[in-house]
Amino acid sequence: MHDAHHAEPTGFLSRVVFSRDHKVIAKQFLLLGLLFLGLGGILALLIRWQLAFPGKPVPIVGQYLFSATAGAISPEGYTMLFTMHGTIMIFFAITPMLIGAFGNLCIPLMIGARDMAFPLLNMLSFWVAAASGVVLAGSFFVEGGAAMAGWTAYPPLSGATATPGLGQTLWAVSLFLGGVSTLMGAINYVTTILMLRAPGMGFFRMPLSVWGLGLAAVLNILFVPVIAAALLMLILDRVANTGFFVSGAQPGSAGDPLLFQHLFWIFGHPEVYILILPAWGIVSDLLAVFSRKPAFGFKATAIAMSSIVVLSTVVYGHHMYTVGLSPGLGKAFMSLTMLISIPSSVLFLNWLGTIWRGSIRLEPAMLFALGVVFVFGMGGLTGLFLGAITTDIYLHDTAFVVGHFHYTMAASVLFGSLAAIYFWFPKMFGRMLCPELARLHFWFTFLPLNLVFFPMLIEGYGGMPRRLYEPTSYKYLVQFQPVNQLITFAAMVLGLAQLIFVWNVVRSLWAGERAPANPWEATTLEWLTPSPPPHENFDVIPEVHRGPHEHSRPDVPDRDWIGQWESQAPAAPQTPPAPPADSEAVAV
Amino acid sequence: MSSENRQSNVLAWSLLVVLGGGLLTVLLSYSPPVDISVEGHRIDEAFGYTTRLITIYFAIVLFVMGYCLVRFRARPGHSAEYIEGNQPRHLLMTGALAASVFMLIDMRLIATSAHDASEIFWKFPTGKDVVKIQVLGQQFEWHFRYAGPDAKFNTADDVETTALLHVPKGKPVLMQLRSKDVIHSLFLPNVRLKQDAIPGRQTQLWFQAKVPGDYELACAELCGLGHYKMRGQFIVDEPADFDAWIAAQSKDAEEEYDADDKSANWGWDWEARN
Numbered sequence: 001m002h003d004a005h006h007a008e009p010t011g012f013l014s015r016v017v018f019s020r021d022h023k024v025i026a027k028q029f030l031l032l033g034l035l036f037l038g039l040g041g042i043l044a045l046l047i048r049w050q051l052a053f054p055g056k057p058v059p060i061v062g063q064y065l066f067s068a069t070a071g072a073i074s075p076e077g078y079t080m081l082f083t084m085h086g087t088i089m090i091f092f093a094i095t096p097m098l099i100g101a102f103g104n105l106c107i108p109l110m111i112g113a114r115d116m117a118f119p120l121l122n123m124l125s126f127w128v129a130a131a132s133g134v135v136l137a138g139s140f141f142v143e144g145g146a147a148m149a150g151w152t153a154y155p156p157l158s159g160a161t162a163t164p165g166l167g168q169t170l171w172a173v174s175l176f177l178g179g180v181s182t183l184m185g186a187i188n189y190v191t192t193i194l195m196l197r198a199p200g201m202g203f204f205r206m207p208l209s210v211w212g213l214g215l216a217a218v219l220n221i222l223f224v225p226v227i228a229a230a231l232l233m234l235i236l237d238r239v240a241n242t243g244f245f246v247s248g249a250q251p252g253s254a255g256d257p258l259l260f261q262h263l264f265w266i267f268g269h270p271e272v273y274i275l276i277l278p279a280w281g282i283v284s285d286l287l288a289v290f291s292r293k294p295a296f297g298f299k300a301t302a303i304a305m306s307s308i309v310v311l312s313t314v315v316y317g318h319h320m321y322t323v324g325l326s327p328g329l330g331k332a333f334m335s336l337t338m339l340i341s342i343p344s345s346v347l348f349l350n351w352l353g354t355i356w357r358g359s360i361r362l363e364p365a366m367l368f369a370l371g372v373v374f375v376f377g378m379g380g381l382t383g384l385f386l387g388a389i390t391t392d393i394y395l396h397d398t399a400f401v402v403g404h405f406h407y408t409m410a411a412s413v414l415f416g417s418l419a420a421i422y423f424w425f426p427k428m429f430g431r432m433l434c435p436e437l438a439r440l441h442f443w444f445t446f447l448p449l450n451l452v453f454f455p456m457l458i459e460g461y462g463g464m465p466r467r468l469y470e471p472t473s474y475k476y477l478v479q480f481q482p483v484n485q486l487i488t489f490a491a492m493v494l495g496l497a498q499l500i501f502v503w504n505v506v507r508s509l510w511a512g513e514r515a516p517a518n519p520w521e522a523t524t525l526e527w528l529t530p531s532p533p534p535h536e537n538f539d540v541i542p543e544v545h546r547g548p549h550e551h552s553r554p555d556v557p558d559r560d561w562i563g564q565w566e567s568q569a570p571a572a573p574q575t576p577p578a579p580p581a582d583s584e585a586v587a588v
Numbered sequence: 589m590s591s592e593n594r595q596s597n598v599l600a601w602s603l604l605v606v607l608g609g610g611l612l613t614v615l616l617s618y619s620p621p622v623d624i625s626v627e628g629h630r631i632d633e634a635f636g637y638t639t640r641l642i643t644i645y646f647a648i649v650l651f652v653m654g655y656c657l658v659r660f661r662a663r664p665g666h667s668a669e670y671i672e673g674n675q676p677r678h679l680l681m682t683g684a685l686a687a688s689v690f691m692l693i694d695m696r697l698i699a700t701s702a703h704d705a706s707e708i709f710w711k712f713p714t715g716k717d718v719v720k721i722q723v724l725g726q727q728f729e730w731h732f733r734y735a736g737p738d739a740k741f742n743t744a745d746d747v748e749t750t751a752l753l754h755v756p757k758g759k760p761v762l763m764q765l766r767s768k769d770v771i772h773s774l775f776l777p778n779v780r781l782k783q784d785a786i787p788g789r790q791t792q793l794w795f796q797a798k799v800p801g802d803y804e805l806a807c808a809e810l811c812g813l814g815h816y817k818m819r820g821q822f823i824v825d826e827p828a829d830f831d832a833w834i835a836a837q838s839k840d841a842e843e844e845y846d847a848d849d850k851s852a853n854w855g856w857d858w859e860a861r862n
Contacts, residue, residue: 075813075814076813079812079815148813149810150810154770154771154809154810156769156771156787157770157771157810157811162727162769162770162812163812246787255788256788256789257771257787257788258789291660292662292667292668293668293670293671294671294672294673295673296673296678297673297674297678297679298672298674299674300673300674300679300682322782322783322784322808323784323786323791324783324784324786324791324792327706327710328706330706330710331702331705331706334701335698335702338694338695338697338698339690341689341690341693341694342687342690343686345685345686345689345690346682346683346686348649349685349686350673350682352649352652352656353671353673353678353682355653355656355657355660356652356656356660356671357668357669357671358656358668359660359661359663359666359667359668360656360657360660360662362657370657373649373653374650374653377646377649377650378646381642381646384638384642384693385635385638388634388698388700389702389705390630390631390634390700390701390704390709391631391634391638391701393631393709393780393782394631394635394781396773396782396808397773397775397782397808397809398808447604451611454615455615458615458616458618459618461618461620461635462618462619462620462621463620463621463775463806465775465806465807465808466810467810467815468815468816469813469815470816471816474804474806474819475804476621476777476803479618480618483615551670552668552670553670560667
């Protein structure tokens with residue numbers, strides 16, 4: 001079983017490309033996610049250009065991208081841009097980064113396993129994800145261009161009559177493949193967490209990151225098959241002329257466009273939590289590490305996250321208040337939705353409890369973790385208006401919704417991913433990132449990001465429908481053009497600021513300071529291993545003696561942490577920073 | 589931290605607060621389109637008090653966060669306190685705070701919204717003075733149909749308009765919506781309502797306008813490349829003007845009526861449930 005050593009593969013292909021090592025697969029997912037994040041970001045900037053300066057040629061890149069329209073974005077181009085931006089960001093940027101990369105990196109290391117339960121499946125999961133990314137990116141180049149029905153792809157608009165062309169079909173095929181990949185990963189995560197925990201690693205000794213990733217995997221296992229079924233039906237409607245989702249448009253068809261919405265949101269609402277749960281877990285852990293305190297109310301946090309998992313499965317109807325729901329159904333979905341604010345409040349209170357009376361180190365990872373608390377607060381609270389029937393009827397499908405879900409999904413998950421990168425980069429690559437550049441990156445991300453998404457809430461309350469090619473086509477929206485331009489300007493700054501991050505990563509990979517085993521003086525098992533950890537992670541599987549955040553224990557002299565692997569506090573005082581990688585076998 | 593460092597920090601934060609405050613003031617000066625309906629204020633009020641309460645709540649959270657970041661910053665001689673937060677009193681405190689937030693903010697919103705949904709916005713009016721309109725969404729135009737003097741839909745005296753909605757002031761207006769092709773969503777910002785029009789289904793929307801004037805209506809659901817063009821004029825008339833308009837339009841319509849033109853006669857029997 002997992003305790004037996006396997007020889008480390010030596011060939012380039014088996015070591016770097018078709019590796020079954022979870023740490024290599026984590027890096028592959030990270031690269032995939034960052035590449036698509038860049039692409040999705042560029043699409044976002046093009047969208048913003050059109051909204052701020054409708055019909056004006058895009059500077060510099062316009063002449064190459066939109067040569068047929070003299071550099072200006074056409075309605076086709078614009079619709080493609082926002083459809084692909086949403087799809088790419090959700091399924092190919094933040095999913096691979098948080099779940100693919102950090103799920104893979106953290107789960108085995110943090111629970112004290114040598115690898116995933118099914119390394120071959122793990123490798124396949126990445127390559128299927130890569131294939132699905134290639135299909136999606138390739139769809140830009142087919143005749144008629146990429147998908148044009150929004151990331152939600154409601155039929156009949158996404159059907160063959162309203163949106164002919166290969167692009168929309170490839171979109172559905174690509175997401176189906178992405179679902180296959182996600183499912184393979186999720187089965188692996190859950191099995192690994194259930195079966196491969198080190199001796200002594202009870203569920204309530206697992207770091208909250210593992211809780212978040214594991215709960216997200218459970219939701220994926222339950223709900224990815226639902227969206228896969230919907231996508232399959234959509235593909236059949238498009239290529240085999242079936243009529244699952246076409247009614248009215250095709251007489252005699254027994255299908256119903258609303259069926260797709262039900263299936264989409266049965267998956268789609270849990271999907272929001274699939275993405276945010278790992279971020280919550282990571283934030284909970286990071287706040288503890290950098291406050292040098294145990295995570296306040298650890299069990300309550302784990303239970304709150306679990307109860308949100310349960311609630312997330314019964315609230316999806318709040319996406320459909322305007323389709324003509326029966327009032328009783330609407331009220332049931334509203335009440336269930338609002339219940340989520342109880343466990344969410346528990347999370348917030350516990351985060352505040354964690355930093356209360358701590359000894360707070362504002363490392364870059366901590367800044368981003370605190371950033372999550374802010375942006376998730378904005379996202380969660382603005383969600384109230386959309387969970388309530390009457391306010392949602394007005395705000396539904398406006399820029400308010402766009403602002404809201406970018407705060408929750410984009411900003412929170414992006415900050416969660418960046419916190420994770422700044423925290424685990426030394427472990428992953430054995431090099432330290434430059435903290436000054438990282439702080440600069442934080443402020444030039446955090447401030448413009450709020451200037452992008454907060455004004456969208458205002459525009460939405462002003463009644464601006466989303467997905468408008470030309471917002472000035474409505475007279476009552478003309479007054480918002482300065483706001484649109486402000487957002488676009490802030491988005492450009494936000495985009496450019498990411499170059500600081502890219503430069504920091506590239507510079508550090510080659511010239512960064514070598515990372516010690518435990519640069520943050522953290523307590524979870526991954527910091528026991530050298531940076532980067534060797535093949536199969538641990539020489540000897542460690543025994544776990546305590547919870548995941550044992551900082552500042554009064555009975556531990558001379559230092560403010562004690563590792564989960566340490567049976568007792570070391571006698572000799574250690575001088576910070578922690579010892580270099582070579583001497584770190586000590587503690588076992 | 590050196591005093592120079594501290595000074596530049598204070599400077600940066602003050603700048604941030606001033607700029608941020610200024611920007612926020614400008615942004616908050618925008619307001620939604622004027623509410624011209626009898627019931628729309630309910631949505632504005634629900635939005636208003638929820639905004640006020642969550643602003644207070646979030647301000648408290650941020651204040652505590654800010655306080656912690658200043659007061660409990662790592663520095664020589666300061667160490668963290670070992671608090672697990674798993675004691676019954678901690679759980680009680682967390683639970684009580686979470687529950688009180690839920691009761692203060694969410695419960696009130698749920699109660700108001702549930703009442704307004706089932707007793708007002710989704711309780712469709714009946715009676716003689718109800719103005720009935722059939723709405724057909726089509727890429728990329730809204731069509732409206734009035735029954736005309738005979739009070740029957742899909743007859744020769746029907747008034748049909750495109751991208752133009754006339755309603756009288758002071759009477760409940762009840763609409764039945766259908767779609768010819770894809771999903772559309774009729775959005776009337778000035779009455780705070782929207783309703784999807786879905787192929788194969790029939791949906792309803794009602795409101796009562798109280799301020800005559802010339803407004804706009806929109807399509808809120810992405811319906812294709814021309815989605816942004818699916819704009820319409822929304823006119824609220826004095827009742828007498830409305831009656832005169834219907835009478836004139838109806839006369840014209842009867843002259844131009846062609847029973848064989850299926851696409852022009854898209855109306856349906858009002859009682860039909862599709």
